[in-house]
Amino acid sequence: MAGLELLSDQGYRLDGRKPSELRKVQARMGIFTRADGSAYIEQGNTKALAVVYGPHEVRGSRSKTLHDRAVINCQYSMATFSTAERKRRPHGDRKSSEMSLHLKQTFEAAILTQLYPRSQIDIYVKILQSDGGNYSACVNAATLAVIDAGIPIRDYVCACSAGFVEDTPLVDLCHAEETGSGTAVALALLPRGGQIALLQMDARLHQDHLDPVMEAAMTACRSLGQVLDGVVRQHLQEVSILTGE
Amino acid sequence: MAEFIFILTRQYNRLKSLLKDPRHDCVLFCNEFQLYSYCPREKGETQEKWHTRCVYRAAVWYHDHLAGLKPVVMITEDQHAVAEYNRLTSGVYVISTQEYLQSFWPDLQAAQELYISIAQVLQERESEGQEREYAEHLPAEVLEAGIKSGRYIKGTLKVNKHRAQQEAFVQADSSTKNTELSSDVLVWGMKQRNRAVHGDLVVVELLPRGEWKGRTIALTEAETGVEERTGEEQSQPMPTGRVVGILQRNWRDYVVTFPPWEEVQSQSRNSQRILVIPWDRRIPKIRISTQQAEALQEHRVIVRLDSWDSTSLYPNGHCVKVLGKSGELETEIQTILMENSIHVLPFSEAQLREMLLNSKENLWTVEAGEVAERRDLRTTHLVFSIDPQGCEDVDDALSVRILPEGVRLELGVHIADVTHFVRAGSLTDLEARSRATTYYLADRRYDMLPAVLSADLCSLLGNVDRYAMSVLWELDAKSLAVCKVWFGRTLIRSSYQLCYELAQSLLNNESVEVPELAQLGEVDKKKRLKELKTALEQLTKVARYLRTQRDRGGALELEGVEVRAQLDAEKNITALVPKQPLEIHETVAECMIYANHWVARKIQETFPQQALLRHHPPPCQEHFSQLMDSAKARGFDIDSCSNKALADSLDRAVDPHDPLVNRLLRMMATQAMSNAQYFSTGSCPLEQYYHYGLALKHYTHFTSPIRRYADIIVHRLLTAAIKLDKGMEPNETLASNKELEEIAQHINNKNRAAQQAQKQSIELFQCLYFKDKDPLTDQRCVAEAIIYAMRANGILVFIPRYGMKGPVYLKNRENQVVSLRNDGSCEWQAGMLQRYPDRICTITSNGIHAFSLFDHITVRISVQALRCHPDSLCLEVISDRLQEVAKLESLAAGKGRLELVQEVVRQAEAASQQVEEQERVPQLSKEEREYQQSKGPNLYCLLQEVRELALLDLSVCQGLGLGLQACIKSV
DSSP: OTTOOSBOTTSOBTTSOOTTOOOOEEEEEOOOSSSSEEEEEEETTEEEEEEEEEEEEOOSOGGGOOSSSOEEEEEEEEOTTSSSSOOSOSSSSHHHHHHHHHHHHHHHHHBOGGGSTTEEEEEEEEEEEOSSOHHHHHHHHHHHHHHHTTOOBSSOOEEEEEEEETTEEEESOOHHHHHHHSOEEEEEEETTTTEEEEEEEOSOOOHHHHHHHHHHHHHHHHHHHHHHHHHHHHHHHHHHHHHTO | OHHHHHHHHHHHHHHHHHHHOGGGOOOOOOGGGSTTTOOOOOTTOOHHHHHHHHHHHHHHHHHHHTTTOSOEEEEOSOHHHHHHHTTTSTTEEEEOHHHHHHHHOTTOHHHHHHHHHHHHHHHHHHTOOOOOOSOOOOOHHHHHHHHHHTSEEEEEEEEOGGGTTTEEEEEEOTTOOOTTOOSOEEEESHHHHTTOOTTOEEEEEEOOGGGOBOOBOSOOOGGGOSOOOOGGGBOSOBOEEEEEEEEEOOOOEEEEEOOOHHHHHHHOSOTTEEEEEESSTTSOOEEEEOSOTTTTTTEEEEEEEEEOOTTOSSOEEEEEEEEEETTOHHHHHHHHHHHTTOOOOOOOHHHHHTSOOOOSSSOOOOOHHHHHHSEEOTTTOOEEEEESTTOSOOOEEEEEEEOTTSSEEEEEEEEEOHHHHSOTTSHHHHHHHHHOBOEEOSSOEEOSSOHIIIIIISSOOBTSEEEEEEEEEEEETTTOOEEEEEEEEEEEEEEEEEEHHHHHHHHTTOOOOOGGGTTSOHHHHHHHHHHHHHHHHHHHHHHHHHHHHHHHTTOOOOOSHHHHHHHHHHHTOTTTSOSSOOHHHHHHHHHHHHHHHHHHHHHHHHOTTSOEEEEBOOOOGGGGHHHHHHHHHTTOOOOOSSHHHHHHHHHHOOOTTOHHHHHHHHHHHHHHSOOOEEEEGGGSOGGGGOBTTTTBSSOOOOSOTTTBHHHHHHHHHHHHHHHHHTTOOOSSOOOOHHHHHHHHHHHHHHHHHHHHHHHHHHHHHHHHHHHTSOTTTOGGGEEEEEEEEEETTEEEEEETTTTEEEEEESBOTTSEEEEEOTTSBEEEEEEEEEEOSSEEEEEETTEEEEEETTOEEEEEEEEEOOSSSOOEEEEEEEESSOOHHHHHHHHTTTHHHHHHHHHHHHHHHHHHHHHHHHHTOOSSOHHHHHHSOOOOSOHHHHHHHHHHHHHHHHHHHHHHHGGGGGSGGGO
């Protein structure tokens, strides 16, 4: 990838964004009637679909039941047509399992699970088109779906990725940046309180650079939070008109 | 395909660096990222058309953006685009490059010629023959796989200057897996070299062992071309290979010479395609298409290489710039600069506009704000500078005093505060960085900083207030141990501007007139003189102590009289630097080394990852073999296991009858040394910081910011370190380790180029000097020489009188050898040569005669005039004894070079005046004369040159070094 210049001298990224610019976010809630909650989000070319069922009785093995709070069950999958090369297994491979686990941790931190003891909440997320930032798109879609399902939540959970190229933090990485830059930090934030629900980084980054990168990612999460808030309010308006209230 | 992309990225990078340079005033506009100039590609539209449309749209947008106040010009080579778009919008003009040049820059002849020559090359390329002259290069993947598996070897191609047609070597780089490879790989002949040019990064494949060849060890004249060699003249067969691919071309601009017109016409039917011969022998002939061949005959021209296809015997190129007729002084100097990639244009107006003014009407004074921030030493300290006579750019001054309590001594080194005037990132700074150093040629110099800084505002002149960067040590008055060090910015006023001789006389208690005191009354004068003398004495005491301290730490003991003499002789400046070196030289040098050392420690401590230091790696032991062999011939033993052992053994190797022997040995030791280099601390392990020559753990350059860019960087680092100590954030961001390492490499390269250019300019002057003298009658062409090495068909000699080294052939092309008559004179006769380690014998009918190492002989110097290459001097032995004349003249030795430079310059001036008178057209405009920066050979130049020589030597040969600082404070 030597020839690829992720950040030009003029300060533009490959797709013409500035380092701290997000991709265009578009989202809709309540797209499926049969599920308790559902949402669809597009962040640039990354598209994700989230569906929430519950809270309901724990299904399957009863042993998983927790007597003081709800069990959160997450499943992440990618459509076979979501990547440049067709995927053989849409879910169940190592990467998907890891992502499922990350999502579970994120939402255990955000949902008020103690309100629903001995019950289960299912969150299913599917990536329809992948162009970097899969985790963030999933989290953002799932947040909207959880809200759509009417499950109490502490705050919006907003996630965004950030990288570090030529001494500059880049936010909301696209696929080329994710593979080319080496470092990618994924951060899920509860914007109102500024609590971090999840922070994940696989590659190496110098300690001195961690702070600016996290700062950039958190700023991006906050702006995402505003976008999500707008989506929810608009959805509410539409629904209230429909129901005639 | 891979190659195609590769070429693109290279051009892209080149364009990018051109754009980045603020001197070019270029702006890159990202039209695809701009809402109004973006246009999507239409269905079925070719990429080229789409691009043109995008550019046009951007141009239109820009025109609208400027509210139509300025016309916008878009240049394209696509004639359809010109036709399609030109009339579309008023105010936006679409024209071809040629039209643009003709209508907007009709006076820019050079650009138009350049355009024509490039256009011609493009045309020619299409009509090229199909016959294959060279093997195709392998594709990049194959090369990469081959290198990984160890089948191929990757390295830089170095062509042997003396046998450019045949021998080239590839030095395998460290990543090579092939461990059985003990030496470089030989690439023999142009076919095997497969279109690689000197300096390219190539991939070679080893040939089967049976086809390996040895390198030639006989002396050859460079012009001999292909000749039959017998086996005995070759060394042991060494690994031999052929080039299978080129990873990176390292083509630069080359200076070439056009052949005379008659030759062109007789050579080929197509007189527009001409083979020109590069000045650098290592570069093959270049084919050029031009219509100006007749006008340019025997001119030196800068040429850029374009391509070298496998169907073409020679590479293709195009003319870039005409330098002038070959053989003229100006042309030759420009050629030397060009060949060393030194670009020194006069300082631009924008750069000069940044400078402060200091004239009678507009006197520069210290600013009040600065006075408050700096430590004011004007009244408290007696500051003085010691420099060669007539020095203009005084970049260092000294002070010494006893502190009030009387138990401590304060030593101060004050360096011109150049960074105060040259802000990081300013145009002057960028220019200085790209120059990296002041260039000293034999008859002129090119300053790194504009004259208003180097000779005035920065220069620590006497009796004026100047900003300085100071290092003050508090030493215990008795033990002289360092108690405290202070670094910081100061304000000083130098009381005395002494020269070395004067300072030494003062120390020796001779009664001399100090110019600064001339106007004072008797009593006052005595008092002031006493004060100055005490200061000088204290300084000497401290310097002596510092020197012994360094010796104890293992520093080389090379600072004997011999070294100075050797240095002088080597550079032939004996008449300029006193034979008896003055102690004051050493004193000043010692203080400067001390300051450099402490500053190096300071910045290394504060910025362990990004400080600029200077190290001198220990030399490679194999390089000493010639020295050891030569020394053995005289019965001396040289021990090179450590710097101290080497110095001691050199001290012992003195022949009481012939002081030259020791000089030559030291000269050879100097050659064996590696070069001292700048580096960034973050990219070098701690143990490699060591300076072999000076025997110091940390060293840097701090004391000459006026003429070295490295010192400017060190000043900035030191300023930042001081700020950090005070708990403030440095206001300028410092270069990161990566950037610093790049700068260090750049400065190292420029320093090497500067040395090379200086050496070549001296050679040029030597040749011009001897050119119009008849070697047979003129006594100045006969000189004494001493043999210092043996070759298969000749000897290498050193001529002390002119400070030259060169080969003497004992066998000519008709296989005749030199024989001696009884009176010692020589003649050519049929015979043979026999070579031993310490002597070479000629066997003829006159008997056997031996030339042994360190024999003194008499040679005749003549000039071999060459059209395409620099002229070279030809040495011919005329007697194995010293002739009376030679002896007499050697007494007057040393004046040689001074005389020589002056005479050549005078001739060149006379010649140019003549031309001027004839043509009645001044060759140079007034501005050019003013900013040209070259000066006549006045005393200052010469002294400056001496000073610089000392510096050069240090960096070349450091090792020995050290001592060498002998030279004057330039360390």
